[in-house]
Amino acid sequence: MKNEHFPSQEINQNIESKESSSERFTKFLEAIDRPDLKEKLKTETPFGYMSMEFYGEGIQGGGGLGMLASDTFKEAKRLGLPLTTVTPFYPEEKIQSIDGNFNQQTDVVKVTPEERGFSKIGKTNIKTLIQNKEVETEIDIYEKKEGSVRIIAPTEKNFGALYQGTNSSDHRMYQEISLSVGGYKALKEIVGINPSIYQLNEAPTVFSAIARLDDKMQETNDFNKALKEIRKNTIYTNHTLVQAVEAEFTIDQFERFLMPNIKSNEIKNWLREKINGKGGVMKLSTLAIELSEKRNGVSLLHAKEAGKTYKDYDGNPVNFEGITNGISIERWGNPEMIAYLEKAGVIDENQLPTKDFDKKIDELDNEKLKDIKDEARKNLYQFLTTRKNQYNESINIPEGAKIIDWKRRMAGYKRPGMIFEDPEKFAEILNKTNSYFIMAGKAHQNDQPMQNELKRILEIVDKNPILKNRVHFVQNYDEPLARALAQGSDISLNTPQVKDSEGRNISTEACGTSWEKDILGNCILISTPDGGVADPIVIGEENGNKNIELPALEISGETYAEEVNSLYEQLNKAEKLIAENGEEYHNFIKKQLKGYLPIICGSRMEKDYLNLGFPKE
Structure with missing residues (x-):
């Protein structure tokens, strides 16, 4: 069986430089x-x-x-x-x-x-x-x-x-x-x-x-x-x-796999002492x-x-x-959008935010942003026709319909089933707003609980006529699909767990990067405050401000049930913003971009690692 969804040759970067x-x-x-x-x-x-x-x-x-x-x-x-x-x-x-x-x-x-x-x-x-x-x-x-x-x-x-x-x-x-x-x-x-x-x-x-x-x-x-x-x-x-x-390994595994590759007896003895000091097992x-x-x-x-x-x-x-x-802006961004951000002075030649990037974002032309998004959505419609849903059918989204997505690795803490807690309510939202839900992600082959959860979700969809028509699980999530969704979707959901069973605040998502691609694609992000999404809150707290709001639409609540209700409320809010497609919608998109552009830039990440690895003397 050939892997037709993984390109044999890497896609060229969008912008080639003539400089060495x-x-x-x-x-x-x-x-x-x-x-x-x-x-x-x-x-x-x-x-x-x-x-x-x-x-x-x-x-x-x-x-x-x-x-x-x-x-x-x-x-x-x-x-x-x-x-x-x-x-x-x-x-x-x-x-x-x-x-x-x-x-x-x-x-x-x-x-x-x-x-x-x-x-x-x-x-x-x-x-x-x-x-x-x-x-x-x-x-x-x-x-x-x-x-x-x-x-x-x-x-x-x-x-x-x-x-x-x-x-x-x-x-x-x-x-x-x-x-x-x-x-x-x-x-x-x-x-x-x-x-x-x-x-x-x-x-x-x-x-x-x-x-x-x-x-x-x-x-x-x-x-x-x-x-x-x-x-x-x-x-x-x-x-x-x-x-x-x-992961952890036993002293026996170290002796069989690592020690034969080490010449220094002093290092071997150091390792043995360390491992035995932890009961014969080392993380x-x-x-x-x-x-x-x-x-x-x-x-x-x-x-x-x-x-x-x-x-x-x-x-x-x-x-x-x-x-x-950070993410590679050229890899994930719409080429027209990248060119516009550069021309407008939002990012410089290194794709770092300029000193007055926030002012430049406010000055972006709303009609231009709308045209870029409309074209990306059309491209997504076309792309989806080449892929298969849970029924092994091609995915055909009617022109003019909005697209909501959830796309990432299938893991319990990411809560892929959260949006399906009230199937009737979700179906009502999709139907009245002419929206379609695109879901994609793989459960690890050894993770039976998540495979069972995926099956449960698809059975919920199958039992509801509206969901069956408007929810598509795209098989074999890969890079081309991720890029098309990031550029063309209207709303993206990011739902990592932020409360334990006792209602205490926890963090489960180290960072996540799917949501970063969505910001670059001018998607409305609906998210819990976890991972990199929460960076603005952490920065605010470090500066003595504990009342910072996320630039995105935040899923909140002291209990899981409250979080679910909040998710539906924010989805309705996002749908209303898009339907009106006016000043409020574009102000929100610009607020997201201003709040997250310095965070998602891959060139900023490279700078930070260089400074960590080579501190200034």
């Missing part, structure tokens, strides 16, 4: 007042980025972590920033479909790096202890390079699919060692580069820091000196709000904290919450900087 990568990087560094980094970040000493997941350039990821990795890559390419991403090429990919009983089915297809545009540049190996004998596994190393950026992709025939097995399974550890140890060896021995800093995009890439520590020990023969150097040049980026659910996040000096959460709220719950090896609180995920 070096010239673009120089301009960007001058804009962010960091010209000193020009000598630190070069082709041979790039910014190193380790990630178990990547979504783009011919690699199929699974969610937000992979999208972040690829948006970081895209922005680095556009800005001319020397960056090398090390990420696995998984020879198996998963395609979602819905059967006649509304059950999610997952088909696996075989893919090769060559058919996705990668070139083989060499081989390396990792060692595994099997029945007390060290066995070498050959790892093929592939590369894709353009301008200032490159991807180094380790792979081998038994690698399997992304997130195959459970978090703490032998196969998962094998994948992580292959990436981290094999990838690091490839950089050193095959590519011949020495990144000036390494960013660990989540804890499973921590074994690369161990490989670097082992290398440094061969140079210095001084463990403390080597450890200090590795910590100084390592950023640990955390995406998980609860340390207790992080990778704890190890990542031990091996990094710089750590960050992926939104301001997430950083605050992670700082409360994460502990170092000795049980001390850990400080996380808040660097909110």
Whole structure:
């Protein structure tokens, strides 16, 4: 079965620059007042980025972590920033479909790096202890390079699919060692580069820091000196709000999979002491904290919450900087809208907000914004005819109808069923406003509760004649669908859980980026105050103002029932704004853009990571 919904060649960026990568990087560094980094970040000493997941350039990821990795890559390419991403090429990919009983089915297809545009540049190996004998596994190393950026992709025939097995399974550890140890060896021995800093995009890439520590020990023969150097040049980026659910491995797994790849006995003994001190089991996040000096959460709220719950090896609180995920504006934005924002002086040549961007947004022409949105909606109508809904039928939306969407990875805390709590009320809203609801997302193949929830939702839809006509679940959510919805939808729902069963405030969404794409597409956002959506509230509180309102329409309530009612109320409000399509509607769209543009900009994110990795002296 061919994966027809994942493009074999990456879509070109919308805006091509005639300047060289070096010239673009120089301009960007001058804009962010960091010209000193020009000598630190070069082709041979790039910014190193380790990630178990990547979504783009011919690699199929699974969610937000992979999208972040690829948006970081895209922005680095556009800005001319020397960056090398090390990420696995998984020879198996998963395609979602819905059967006649509304059950999610997952088909696996075989893919090769060559058919996705990668070139083989060499081989390396990792060692595994099997029945007390060290066995070498050959790892093929592939590369894709353009301008200032490159991807180094380790792979081998038994690698399997992304997130195959459970978090703490032998196969998962094998994948992580292959990436981290094999990838690091490839950089050193095959590519011949020495990144000036390494960013660990989540804890499973921590074994690369161990490989670097082992290398440094061969140079210095001084463990403390080597450890200090590795910590100084390592950023640990955390995406998980609860340390207790992080992956962990036993001393036996460390002995079988990691220790054979380490030369230094001192490092081995250090690891054994650490693991045995935790009862013979080590969480990778704890190890990542031990091996990094710089750590960050992926939104301001997430950083605050992670700082409360994460502990170092000795049980001390850990400080996380808040660097909110940004998106590649060129990747997700309507080209006409991007060009208009640049021409109007809202964003500069680096796609950073200008000093008076808020004033410039107020001056945007309402008719121009309306024309851009109308055209994007028409394009979405056309795109949807190429996709299949839950009945395996093409999706045909009548011209003039409005579109509401919920699109993201299917997970319990994201609450995909929230809008269906009162099917009759939802049906009434859709019918009276001539709106259609587009839903898309995949439940992990091991997450049976979410597969059951998806089935429950589709059965609710099937039982209501209005919903059956106006609710479409689009199979096999992917990048082209995400982009079309972000640009063409009128209203987008973002519903992460913000209360526990006792009614206490909690945070469940580290950041989320689907909503950021919606802001760029001038969608009305209806959301709970969580993840990056809550950044304006956190900033207000830090400045002594606890009465900041979200720039979006906020879902509020002390109980779940109150939240559900609030969701329907805000949906009615959004529908009314769109129907009137007057000054109030455009003022709201502009308010959203003013409130969130500095937050969603990928170039702002790149600036923040450069400043975290290389503090001003």
